[in-house]
Amino acid sequence: MKLQFFVYVCALLCIMHCVAYKPVVLIHGVMAAKGSLMLLANRIKQAHPGTEIYVSDRFNGWSSLVSMWHQVKAFGSDMMNVSASHPNGIHLIGFSQGGLIARGILESFPGHNVKTFISLSSPQAGQYGTKFLHLFFPNLWKKTAYELFYSEVGQYTSVANYWNDPYHQSLYYRYSAFLPQLNNEIITSQSESQLASFTSLERLVLIGGPDDGVITPWQSSHFGYYNLSDEVVEMRNRDIYTKDLFGLKALDKFGKITTIVCNGVQHFDWHLNLTVIDNHVIPYLD
Numbered sequence: 001m002k003l004q005f006f007v008y009v010c011a012l013l014c015i016m017h018c019v020a021y022k023p024v025v026l027i028h029g030v031m032a033a034k035g036s037l038m039l040l041a042n043r044i045k046q047a048h049p050g051t052e053i054y055v056s057d058r059f060n061g062w063s064s065l066v067s068m069w070h071q072v073k074a075f076g077s078d079m080m081n082v083s084a085s086h087p088n089g090i091h092l093i094g095f096s097q098g099g100l101i102a103r104g105i106l107e108s109f110p111g112h113n114v115k116t117f118i119s120l121s122s123p124q125a126g127q128y129g130t131k132f133l134h135l136f137f138p139n140l141w142k143k144t145a146y147e148l149f150y151s152e153v154g155q156y157t158s159v160a161n162y163w164n165d166p167y168h169q170s171l172y173y174r175y176s177a178f179l180p181q182l183n184n185e186i187i188t189s190q191s192e193s194q195l196a197s198f199t200s201l202e203r204l205v206l207i208g209g210p211d212d213g214v215i216t217p218w219q220s221s222h223f224g225y226y227n228l229s230d231e232v233v234e235m236r237n238r239d240i241y242t243k244d245l246f247g248l249k250a251l252d253k254f255g256k257i258t259t260i261v262c263n264g265v266q267h268f269d270w271h272l273n274l275t276v277i278d279n280h281v282i283p284y285l286d
């Protein structure tokens, strides 16, 4: 009798364990705060009851402009704490700048156990647009922003860390303290580990669209970027992919990259749009 009961409890625990949804860590965008992600968090919980959602309360408002590596370290240590108590793995979602911070975490915390990473309209390939600049720096224009951003002082701000001026690439490589390192376009002692750590993902979901209005070019959300003719070259034709600098090609080869284009979504609506959340976010969080 006792044994039967024991077997029964074990079976029940196993079932609960096996069907449980993995916890989800969310990282907010620039100038935003934890609260901005509550609608997304609640929608996930409704669709997947019992999901634990973690939203770190760091770098709200103007403090979201501090340097990217600084934010990667802090958000990353919060995420690793969640990882540590969920050995079966977790999922990670970053919105806008938060998606680039998330990639920084995935590359620089080799012990992570993130299964699915959803990048929600994030400038993964960088940013080169005046409209975006004017959200924080009303006096800067895209053609001259490099003069400020590509300097040691300029690099104290997150936006400068992923400012990618196609016409000043040698300054970008020389001064940018974040994106070229993250992309392994500049080889450092971390490069190999970054590649291995990013490639351990099981699924990479890249979401973006032409009506975004802030991410410029919008294809940066899919790792596409400008070349010197002002045309956008898609991910698979860029050096970061063809040379597989940090693992995109490896992930793609195993069918682990999903690229989603949504029309009719403006930048500050992605994380609030229920159609996007229901169709393109929740289905990947099993």
Ligand SMILES: *[C@@H]1O[C@H](CO)[C@@H](O)[C@H](O)[C@H]1NC(C)=O
Pocket (backbone or CB within 6 Å): 078, 081, 082, 085
């Ligand atoms: C780390 O996780 C534990 C248990 O999940 C929690 O009690 C603790 O507050 C977390 N610490 C930080 C700094 O987030």
Ligand SMILES: *[C@@H]1O[C@H](CO)[C@@H](O)[C@H](O)[C@H]1NC(C)=O
Pocket (backbone or CB within 6 Å): 227, 228, 229, 231, 232, 233
């Ligand atoms: C930029 O990309 C376009 C489209 O792929 C191509 O036709 C053009 O030659 C490229 N320009 C340069 C300077 O590489």
Ligand SMILES: *[C@@H]1O[C@H](CO)[C@@H](O)[C@H](O)[C@H]1NC(C)=O
Pocket (backbone or CB within 6 Å): 262, 263, 264, 265, 266, 269, 273, 274, 275, 276
């Ligand atoms: C929400 O997303 C759908 C699908 O991309 C789009 O058609 C619609 O215009 C969006 N609505 C808002 C308010 O952003």
